[in-house]
Amino acid sequence: MANARRNLNAAYMIQIDKLTGRVESYHNNRTDQEGKVTYTREQCWNRAEVFLQRVFPEYAEYLQLEVERTVMDAHEEELEETELNDREWFFLPLFIDQYRVKLERASIIVCKITGEVLLYRGVSMELIRELKACRFEVVISSEEALSRYVDQLEVDLKWFYDDRTRSYRLIFDPILTPKETKVAHETQRTLEYIDAKSGELIWCRT
Incomplete structure (x- = not known):
């Protein structure tokens, strides 16, 4: 449960979890961050680390810091398209006992002009405690x-036509759909995960 008092005109907005006292979100709304880009991505990450430690x-x-970009939500994508030149984005997926938790991650944006x-x-943190209590073990x-x-x-x-080489290539396209449901009128599903405890095949709709 978060404690939030909204003032959309405030320079800073902070959301704190009542149960843990931890900062869940922080937004710097200042509009005076103009000037020349002086911070590299590495320097921005150093500033992000200092913030995280606090x-x-x-x-x-x-x-764990993502090296490559993954799919962003619509709000993040819109922000990045309009503000990419003076901002660095960092995404950090959540891992519990070395297992990545799907759809759970922290994200940080650092200004390349000011380093803020x-x-x-x-x-x-409450979710982390609940997941830690599950004690996941691979079977x-x-x-x-x-x-x-x-x-x-x-x-x-x-057959795939390559515009660069102006030639056709034969491509081996992997198919991972349930063998028992390969009927034209049925919703297609693809194999996304294998349960490490039960071995169950976990499918997602496409």
Whole structure:
């Protein structure tokens, strides 16, 4: 449960979780950040780390910095398109006992002009405690998981025209859909995960 008093004209907005006293989100609304870009991405990350150490001292145990970009939500994508030149974005997915938690991550934006943190979206400490209590343990081996994956794998051959080389190439296109539901009128699903405890195949709709 978060404690938030809204004043949309405030220079800074902070949301604090009542149960844990932790900062869940922070937004710097100042509009006087004009000038020349002076901070590199590495320097911006150093500033982001200092901020994280203040609001989430244990972050290194649970968060890992993404090296490559992943899919952003609509709000993040809109902001990045309009404000990319003077901001650096950092995404840190949540890991519990070395396992990544789907759709849970922290994000930080740092101004490349001033080095200030402009936005922070954290991860609920209460959620982390609940997940830690689950004590996840892998039951099936990587080899067994791979075997179940391969069992569902089929390959479709397609011709692909390469504009760069102006030639056709034969592409092996992997198909991972439930074999028992490959009917034209049914909703297509693809294999996304294999449960590490039960070995269950987890599908998502496409």
